[in-house]
Amino acid sequence: xxxxxxxxxxxxxxxxxxxxxxxxxxxxxxxxxxxxxxxxxxxxxxxxxxxxxxxxxxxxxxxxxxxxxxxxxxxxxxxxxxxxxxxxxxxxxxxxxxxxxxxxxxxxxxxxxxxxxxxxxxxxxxxxxxxxxxxxxxxxxxxxxxxxxxxxxxxxxxxxxxxxxxxxxxxxxxxxxxxxxxxxxxxxxxxxxxxxxxxxxxxxxxxxxxxxxxxxxxxxxxxxxxxxxxxxxxxxxxxxxxxxxxxxxxxxxxxxxxxxxxxxx
Amino acid sequence: xxxxxxxxxxxxxxxxxxxxxxxxxxxxxxxxxxxxxxxxxxxxxxxxxxxxxxxxxxxxxxxxxxxxxxxxxxxxxxxxxxxxxxxxxxxxxxxxxxxxxxxxxxxxxxxxxxxxxxxxxxxxxxxxxxxxxxxxxxxxxxxxxxxxxxxxxxxxxxxxxxxxxxxxxxxxxxxxxxxxxxxxxxxxxxxxxxxxxxxxxxxxxxxxxxxxxxxxxxxxxxxxxxxxxxxxxxxxxxxxxxxxxxxxxxxxxxxxxxxxxxxxxxxxxxxxxxxxxxxxxxxxxxxxxxxx
Numbered sequence: 001x002x003x004x005x006x007x008x009x010x011x012x013x014x015x016x017x018x019x020x021x022x023x024x025x026x027x028x029x030x031x032x033x034x035x036x037x038x039x040x041x042x043x044x045x046x047x048x049x050x051x052x053x054x055x056x057x058x059x060x061x062x063x064x065x066x067x068x069x070x071x072x073x074x075x076x077x078x079x080x081x082x083x084x085x086x087x088x089x090x091x092x093x094x095x096x097x098x099x100x101x102x103x104x105x106x107x108x109x110x111x112x113x114x115x116x117x118x119x120x121x122x123x124x125x126x127x128x129x130x131x132x133x134x135x136x137x138x139x140x141x142x143x144x145x146x147x148x149x150x151x152x153x154x155x156x157x158x159x160x161x162x163x164x165x166x167x168x169x170x171x172x173x174x175x176x177x178x179x180x181x182x183x184x185x186x187x188x189x190x191x192x193x194x195x196x197x198x199x200x201x202x203x204x205x206x207x208x209x210x211x212x213x214x215x216x217x218x219x220x221x222x223x224x225x226x227x228x229x230x231x232x233x234x235x236x237x238x239x240x241x242x243x244x245x246x247x248x249x250x251x252x253x254x255x256x257x258x259x260x261x262x263x264x265x
Numbered sequence: 266x267x268x269x270x271x272x273x274x275x276x277x278x279x280x281x282x283x284x285x286x287x288x289x290x291x292x293x294x295x296x297x298x299x300x301x302x303x304x305x306x307x308x309x310x311x312x313x314x315x316x317x318x319x320x321x322x323x324x325x326x327x328x329x330x331x332x333x334x335x336x337x338x339x340x341x342x343x344x345x346x347x348x349x350x351x352x353x354x355x356x357x358x359x360x361x362x363x364x365x366x367x368x369x370x371x372x373x374x375x376x377x378x379x380x381x382x383x384x385x386x387x388x389x390x391x392x393x394x395x396x397x398x399x400x401x402x403x404x405x406x407x408x409x410x411x412x413x414x415x416x417x418x419x420x421x422x423x424x425x426x427x428x429x430x431x432x433x434x435x436x437x438x439x440x441x442x443x444x445x446x447x448x449x450x451x452x453x454x455x456x457x458x459x460x461x462x463x464x465x466x467x468x469x470x471x472x473x474x475x476x477x478x479x480x481x482x483x484x485x486x487x488x489x490x491x492x493x494x495x496x497x498x499x500x501x502x503x504x505x506x507x508x509x510x511x512x513x514x515x516x517x518x519x520x521x522x523x524x525x526x527x528x529x530x531x532x533x534x535x536x537x538x539x540x541x542x543x544x545x546x547x548x549x550x551x552x553x554x555x556x557x
Contacts, residue, residue, distance in 0.1 A: 017340045035375055040432060040433065
């Protein structure tokens with residue numbers, strides 16, 4: 001595709017033009033030219049928008065921390081949602097991951113469980129949050145439920161994949177010693193995947209924290225609700241304060257989980 | 266694999282822990298060494314971690330604002346919702362859902378293209394072997410982190426405030442969210458470029474552009490396509506929800522159906538989203554298998 005063609009060709013040009021690449025670029029350009037008017041994007045709209053952006057930024061500055069009590073309350077609720085969703089998600093992912101691993105469970109169990117996990121993964125957590133808000137009412141419970149679904153989709157999938165890569169020799173050895181299913185799982189399977197499992201869980205805790213700041217937009221509790229309300233009231237200085245707080249919390253969490261992961265390694 | 270390494274790591278630490286008492290009791294009685302898996306300090310650390318986890322969960326359970334009545338009738342309500350969704354109103358699919366779905370795909374693709382147009386210069390600035398000015402590296406990294414820390418829905422809220430509701434806001438939200446992801450991965454790929462070809466091309470008298478095109482680009486090309494496909498897949502998922510805050514795409518149709526309590530239509534929209542997400546994933550995997 002690029003300059004590194006087959007070396008065997010006799011009169012090889014060192015920097016041969018790559019027609020595939022040029023055609024691809026041309027196709028992308030053609031697509032852009034086709035799609036931009038489809039979406040109603042136009043230069044004048046963009047220029048008006050960028051004028052508005054200046055206006056918008058001017059109203060966001062300086063950030064207004066006067067209602068910090070509301071801010072802290074929302075952040076704490078987001079944190080609670082993240083912790084609970086991660087805990088429940090981890091507890092549920094353990095058995096689901098084992099049931100989905102094709103080397104540990106028979107196919108007629110593994111296949112439907114894999115389907116369930118794929119379903120959990122393919123719906124965006126905000127959509128799941130909407131459904132839970134409509135089904136079980138506003139508040140943190142819906143947020144927890146939505147993020148549990150997202151956690152299962154991520155942790156159980158990766159856990160099952162890790163389980164499928166284990167060495168079966170310890171499993172056979174422990175089974176030959178007369179151990180039951182549970183003992184085989186605890187003494188032969190889990191030690192092989194424990195540290196990877198902890199890694200997945202930490203990653204998911206991190207991303208649950210990010211997502212829990214957001215599910216409030218659809219009414220599922222946390223700081224997102226406060227943010228959305230501030231947007232709707234055009235309180236842009238409070239919006240910027242909330243955004244700064246969220247970014248600070250996320251960066252802090254990223255730092256901490258990075259440290260923990262490095263310490264585990 | 267990592268499981269095995271930690272297991273041996275634990276064994277190493279155990280050996281270290283076991284040599285302590287053995288050294289004190291003298292080298293004469295090596296057989297009386299007691300094997301323990303963790304040193305006391307490790308045991309304490311593990312215990313503290315567990316304590317922290319339990320404390321965090323207990324705190325969350327005790328103080329979270331959950332209404333017990335809601336929790337009690339949650340299963341019944343979920344069942345009710347599912348009954349109302351069945352059967353899906355498939356007649357609603359064409360033309361409304363279909364046009365919205367196409368718009369969603371356009372938002373995702375154009376957003377990805379715009380993201381690459383914006384992220385490539387930032388990545389070039391962020392890669393320390395290409396841009397040698399440290400303050401510029403830091404500035405580029407700051408841009409990437411800022412872009413990644415704001416969620417795409419929040420970017421959508423911001424751009425709806427800037428451009429007004431519609432697909433324009435969606436494209437920009439997707440693009441600005443993707444800059445951080447694409448730029449970070451691209452900068453990492455750029456930093457791994459072997460310096461040999463770069464030096465060789467430069468030694469022939471090539472300028473900056475020619476060096477980039479003929480020495481750097483061939484090396485980062487596989488990573489580039491991989492990142493592009495990966496991000497496009499994510500963007501298809503994300504663009505499906507942008508409509509909830511008014512940024513165009515299928516989310517708008519979903520939001521309307523939910524607001525009118527037309528649950529059979531909601532089911533149709535959800536099925537459409539599910540279908541397009543699965544198709545995108547399969548497509549990306551196919552292309553990736555052929556390209557890389």
